[in-house]
Amino acid sequence: MGKSELELVLEVLSKAILRETLSFNYYFKAGKDTSLPDGVRGLLTQLAEEERVHRKLLLNEYTAVQKGWGGKGHEGKNAGSISYSIPENPEFVPLAAAENLDIKAVSFPARLVGGDNILARVIRERGKGDTGMFVTLYDVMGHSIETTKINSMAASVLGEYLDNTLSSDAEKEILSPSRAVSHLNREFSSEFEGRGIFLTLFSAYIDTEKNSIKYTTAGHEPPMVVRKNGQVDSLFDTQLVIGIDGLREYYENSIPFERGDMLCFFSDGILEAKNPAGNFYGRQRLSDVLSKQRGKSAGETVLGILEDLREFCSEEPLEDELTIAVVSCCKA
Secondary structure, X not given: OOOOHHHHHHHHHHHHHHHHHHHHHHHHHHHOOOOOOHHHHHHHHHHHHHHHHHHHHHHHHHHHHHHHEOOOOOOOOOOOOEOEOOOOOOOOXXXXXXXXXXXXXXXXXXXXXXXXXEEEEEEEEOOOEEEEEEEEEEEEOOOOOOHHHHHXXXXXXXXXXHHOOOOHHHHHHHOOHHHHHHHHHHHHHHXXXXXXXXXXXXXXXXXXXXXXXXXXXEEOOOOEEEOOOOOEEEOOOOEOOEOOOOOOOOOOEEEEOOOOOEEEEEOOOOOOOEOOOOOEOHHHHHXXXXXXXXXXXXXXXXXXXXXXXXXXXOOOOEOOOEEEEEEEEXXX
C-alpha cells in the first residue's frame, strides 16, 4: 500500500529539515575557522544563522502539519481533516515590513501546507527609501493538503508578476492591486478552467507617501480598518472570486491610512470558529476586540485577537485554516 499524501508531505519536510541541518553545521563550523579572514568568517556565521532560522520554520511546519491534519488528538475526525487548538505562544509569519509600517501575521495550523497564504513586498524608490508595501492574503476554497498545489500556483503567478519590473515607476504601476488581481485571475482561470477550483483574495498597496491604501477584494472576507479613535470600518466592497470568469477585469478602491490607523485582514477561519455551544465567533466580536486594541502594536493586536478567540472557543478545536494579519501605520 502506497504512502498517504500526509505521509509524503511529512517526508518532504523531514528531508528539507535534514538538508538545513547539514548546511547549518557546515557554515557554523567553517565560521569558527580562525585561519579565515574576519570578513569571510562573518559571512559564514550569517549564513549559519539563516539556515538555523529556516530549520526552525521547517520544524514548526512539520509539527503543525502532523498535529493539525487528520484530527490527531481529537476523536471522531476523518483522516485529512483539520483539528487543532490555538497555541499559547504562536510563531509570527516572517514578513518584510516597510519603514513606518508594522506588520504581523499568524497562520494556522501550518504555513506551507493548505489553502491560506499571505505575501508581502516592500516597495522602495531610489533616493527615497521605502515608499510603501504590497500585501495579499488569499484562501483556496476548501481546506486540505491537496490545496497546497493550488496555493503554490497562485503564489508563483503573483511572485513572477510582481518581480517583472524594470524601474520604480513601472513597479508602482504594476503593483496596482487591480492589475495584479486581474492578472492572477486570467492565469488561474486558464489553469483550472472547468475544475471548480476558486480562491478568494484581498490585495492592497499601502502607500506611505500618500497615506493611503489602494485595495481590491475578490470574494474575500471584508477587512477592517481601525482608526486611531477606535472606530472600526469594514471594507465591504467586494468582487467576484478568482477563477470563475477569466475575462473579468478587477477594479480597486482607495481609503486614507494615517498614523495610528490599523488594517486587519483575515481568512474566514476566524469568523467561523465555534464555541462549545455551536455559536460562531463572527465579525461583530472581532470588531469589538479590534476597537480595544487601538494604540497597540501590530503584534500586540494579533495576540489580543488570539487571546479572545481562545477564550471564546474554550476547549473546542478549530476545524478550518486561519490566517490573521495586522498592519499598523506608525509614520511620524
